[in-house]
Amino acid sequence: MAEPAVPRRRSPAEDLLEGSHLRELSFLAQAELRVDAEEADAASRMAEQFLGCPLPGPGRATGTGTPYVLWSGPGRYLVVDAEATGRGLCAGLSAALGGEYGRLCAAVADLSAQRTVLELRGPDAEEVLARGCPLDLHPREFGTGSYAQTVIGKAAVGLHRTGGDGPPGGDATAFRILVRASFADYLARLLTGAAADVRNARAGAVV
Amino acid sequence: MLLIPCPWCGPRDEREFRYGGQAHIAYPADPSALGDEAWADYLFMRDNPAGRHAERWFHGSGCRAWCDVERDTVDYTVTGSCTTGAHPAGGPDTGPCTSPYCVRRAVPSTGGTR
Numbered sequence: 626m627a628e629p630a631v632p633r634r635r636s637p638a639e640d641l642l643e644g645s646h647l648r649e650l651s652f653l654a655q656a657e658l659r660v661d662a663e664e665a666d667a668a669s670r671m672a673e674q675f676l677g678c679p680l681p682g683p684g685r686a687t688g689t690g691t692p693y694v695l696w697s698g699p700g701r702y703l704v705v706d707a708e709a710t711g712r713g714l715c716a717g718l719s720a721a722l723g724g725e726y727g728r729l730c731a732a733v734a735d736l737s738a739q740r741t742v743l744e745l746r747g748p749d750a751e752e753v754l755a756r757g758c759p760l761d762l763h764p765r766e767f768g769t770g771s772y773a774q775t776v777i778g779k780a781a782v783g784l785h786r787t788g789g790d791g792p793p794g795g796d797a798t799a800f801r802i803l804v805r806a807s808f809a810d811y812l813a814r815l816l817t818g819a820a821a822d823v824r825n826a827r828a829g830a831v832v
Numbered sequence: 833m834l835l836i837p838c839p840w841c842g843p844r845d846e847r848e849f850r851y852g853g854q855a856h857i858a859y860p861a862d863p864s865a866l867g868d869e870a871w872a873d874y875l876f877m878r879d880n881p882a883g884r885h886a887e888r889w890f891h892g893s894g895c896r897a898w899c900d901v902e903r904d905t906v907d908y909t910v911t912g913s914c915t916t917g918a919h920p921a922g923g924p925d926t927g928p929c930t931s932p933y934c935v936r937r938a939v940p941s942t943g944g945t946r
Contacts, residue, residue, distance in 0.1 A: 683840050683895075698895040699840055699915075759845035773841065774894045776848060781893045 646747035647816055649809070650801070654692075654711040655737045656718055658702040664730030665700070668722060672731075675721030676704065686772040686785055695772045695785060695803075703736070703783070703803075711737030740783070741809045743802040745816060748794045749823050754784070756819040764790050778815045780808040834903075837913050839931035840895045852888030854878045855900040856919070882906050886935075888916070902935045911935055 660668040660680070669680040678688035681696040688694050692706035692714070706714050715735045722731040745753065751762045757777040761767060764786075772785045782804045789798030804812045834846040860866055860874055879885065882905060889901045900919065902911040912935035919929065919936060929936070 684842065699897050701896075759847065774896075775844070776893045 650742040711735040837933040848893040855886040
């Protein structure tokens with residue numbers, strides 16, 4: 626009778642760090658833009674000149690690089706920029722939107738310190754998120770450029786799909802998760818734990 | 833769990849919402865003119881139908897907007913949802929409603945009777 630194979634030894638933090646395809650995009654500039662319903666068209670036009678993309682409709686994100694804009698509620702938008710500072714982004718937005726209207730139609734606030742951004746990539750990403758998130762994340766329902774505010778576990782998050790429109794489980798699958806700074810540790814541990822569970826389940830181990 | 837259609841975000845899980853009581857209760861036009869009984873009636877007395885019930889829900893983990901949802905209190909069917917104020921209390925439904933889940937457009941509400 627052959628000896629059973631000895632399982633490979635795993636280091637204590639291996640599951641937290643390796644193979645989870647999770648990384649943090651730290652210190653992105655984030656500004657919230659609030660627009661009156663009557664002024665939405667004008668504000669969108671002026672914002673487009675500054676941002677290079679129109680303001681998104683419900684459940685969507687616009688802009689591809691820096692900056693990009695997320696729809697976070699009726700009349701509320703979150704502008705995210707990796708290359709600006711929060712203060713600089715707000716100053717630019719205020720000037721772009723206030724020049725014509727004297728800031729009557731829009732308000733800008735610097736929220737850079739409120740949230741951090743986690744990025745989850747890889748073929749398991751949908752399944753990992755599904756372990757804590759009630760949304761249907763199939764690309765048919767939640768394709769690239771979709772943005773939704775929802776919950777993962779107990780953390781309120783903004784979920785932004787940045788890649789992977791093919792069948793679920795494609796290599797290009799990528800999500801950005803905006804989470805409050807105080808929940809980032811909890812969420813990172815929850816997601817890395819879920820990733821380990823998914824990996825183990827795929828390998829046929831009893832979880 | 834309920835699947836509540838948010839007029840902005842689409843169908844979402846109940847745990848993203850917070851319940852806000854009965855909908856369409858208008859603030860009294862002249863509160864100081866109300867007697868104790870009428871004031872208590874405004875503050876505390878609510879319908880308790882076995883059937884369709886218009887109620888307010890707050891999509892706190894989503895778009896952070898209130899919406900008016902019509903739900904059947906017997907079988908928990910959610911008939912539809914509209915943005916707040918789209919259908920003011922008492923009056924006929926004349927205002928524009930942009931909700932794709934508008935209650936009045938699909939099924940006329942009978943206000944709590946089955």
